Amino acid sequence: MLTIYGILESGPAVFYTSADACNSDFTSLKCPLTKSSENMLEITLPVPKLHHQITPMNLDVLLYLQDTDGKNITCQRFPAKIQ
Incomplete structure (x- = not known):
């Protein structure tokens, strides 16, 4: 499961x-995924409609x-940016 919070x-x-x-x-x-392996995760998300009125902005994200x-x-x- 993957959950991302702004x-x-x-x-x-x-x-x-x-x-x-x-x-x-x-x-x-x-x-x-295997234990002790190196993995890379790239995420590109659409901004939820609820938050469109606050763009663009810098914020922290919890993953x-x-x-x-x-x-x-x-x-x-980590830091993120809504564009």
Whole structure:
């Protein structure tokens, strides 16, 4: 599962969620992932309509990637830009 939150002044807002991060139209993840392997994930998302009135902007994004058992593979916070 892949879940992406945008950190807005009003708090976190879900920007994207997918039950299958490997078969998403918006990610480049190659599966299966193996332990101790190096992987790259590129994500390009449309901005939810709710947030169109606040573009363009810089914000932090939280990304949670979980395996099929619901265990966290990674949790990352990083800067992003809505254009």
